[in-house]
Amino acid sequence: MIARLNRHLLGIVGLLLTSAAVVAALAAPVLAPHDPIKSDFVASLKPPGTPGHLLGTDQLGRDLLSRVLYGARIALFIGFCTVLLTAVVGGLLGLVAGFFGGWPGAVLMRIADVQLSFPFVLLALTINAIVGLGLRNIIISLSAAGWVIYARVVRGEVLSIKQRDYVQAAAALGTGKARVLFRHVLPNVAPSIIVVASLQFSQFIVAEAAISFLGFGVQPPTPAWGSMLSESRDFLYVAWWLAAFPGAALALTALGINLLGDWLRDALDPKLRV
Amino acid sequence: MRAYLLSRLGQTALVIFLALTAVFFLVRLAGDPVLLFLPMDIQAKDVNEFRQRLGFNDPLIVQYGRFIAGAVRGDFGESLRYKQDALRLVLERLPATLALAASALALTACIAIPAGVLSAVRRGSVWDHLGMTVAVLGQAIPGFWLGLMLIYLFSVGLVSLPNEGTGGLAHFVMPCIVLASFYAARMARLTRSSVLETLREEYVLTARAKGLAERVVIAKHALKNSAIPIVTLAGLETGQLLGGAVITETIFAWPGVGRLTVQALVNRDFPVVLAAVFLISVTYTLINFGVDLLYGALDPRTRRETEAG
DSSP states (O other), X not given: OHHHHHHHHHHHHHHHHHHHXXXXXXXXXXXXXXXXXXXXXXXXXXXXXXXXXXXXXXXXXXXXXXXXXXXXXXXXXXXXXXXXHHHXXXXXXXXHHHHHOHXXXXXXXXXXXXXXXXXXXXXXXXXXXXXXXXXXXXHHHHHHHHHHHHHHHHHHHHHHHTTSHHHHHHHHTTOOHHXXXXXXXXXXXXXXXXXXXXXXXXXXXHHHHHHHHTTOSSOTTSOOHHHHHHHHGGGTTTOTHHHHHHHHHHHHHHHHHHHHHHHHHHHHOXXXXX | OHHHHHHHHHHHHHHHHHHHHHHHHXXXXXXXXXXXXXXXXXXXXXXXXXXXXXXXXXXXXXXXXXXXXXXXXXXXXXXXXXXXXXXXXXXXXXXXXXXXXXXXXXXXXXXXXXXXXXXXXXXXXXXXXXXXXXXXXXXXXXXHHXXXXXXXXXXXXXXXXXXXXXXXXXXXXXXXXXXXXHHHHHHHHHHHHHHHHHHTSHHHHHHHHTTOOHHHIIIIIIIHHTHHHHHXXXXXXXXXXXXXXXXXXXXXXXXXXXXXXXXXXXXXXXXXXXXXXXXXXXXXXXXXXXXXXXXHHHOTHHHHHHHHO
């Protein structure tokens, strides 16, 4: 009973944290007191609590609160685009590989093996270093490194679902292959896709921050949390707030999405407990 | 068993070959590294000569053939930056990375397994809630932020700890904590759910009915049978530790493979990137192979399957 209450409580905490991040992202232009990339050298490195700068300012006098709020926008945009792209591409490939089998399926699984023989962050980082920097390219890099999980999960599910009686029955009734695939198989795979997406979302956001932190990915002066943390390293001993707040925003967003994802997974698929 | 080993070896070789091929062509798409290494005021003739010397003027397929022929012998060419054999450069950095990964894994296991078992055995207690809350937090906190915060906290004078490079044991403390925090959280959660599952089995009931001490029931009957998912995760995590090391090594200026790879990517030092890719995928697949062999030791039932398969 306490465990169940605790689970719902954590889910609600997750929902609140995620909503806060979403509100910050959507309403950043309204909520932010200053322009996030306008520098003001007179007011540089002011500590938190300075009038007009609630979280202080950075080395160029840019308002930290505004930058953290706009950072939510960048992080969630990248996370959302990547999850959507990987879910559609990976999901479709997994669907086709599982349903039709044969050599395309075998080739796909070999590619997956190759990708999985390499740590995710390092793979995304290497791809990013090759395709180039910037917002669009970091989305491409993360997607290119991340689609494999969907393809694998969906393929496995499809392999078992296509043996079910209702799929066999639909095929026996003369339903076309495409119709069987999209009307009978896809809806039954959908919950798995949603569960994987919720697990991947925070991973993508943290990976993006890590890559931007290393100097790839999103470039300054764009207020991304990772590149803000990277810049903060030079001022760590004199301005702790530059490292503390963007990192806390990142951690709380990741925490919220994780908790919400756990909750969602329990509701959608009790078997998939990790 | 021998047939199984041979087929696994073949698969491993294929995966590594495909990984190298993919990275070779991707890297060549990225653009010309030559211009980065020459002074700005150089003549076009000299650039061309430099390219000719490094073989960048040959058709791509010829370059690829040469690359594979070299890679088979462990020759990835010379680092463009350090003018040293690329693979040797990476291998020299390997011990530092392995030492860090091994101590982080040990720390992970020392924290996560007892915490997970305690949470499972005292399910619903304060310890359970506390442990799992810390685990959820640990999973959400990005390592590089934790690293920065630790450097700051120790710098303001709690305890003095070195935050750069290698040296004595003290150099290990911060990188290890950072690297272990994320993985310990995941392992604790998995240990908990895995032990909870085995505690429901009938042989645990039997062991209790025999009057065995609870400690023996937990350690010998429950934990041993929960080991497979934990070992699987530990294997996967060792691989990911090598990736996580990229960030940790950069923060703490740790002279390992990860930091070298990042620097090589920044400098477009392709021979070093390719050698690092090779070494990391070899390590990764070897670890997975080791995990597969461990299954046989942990659960004799899987031995027949792997031999048949």
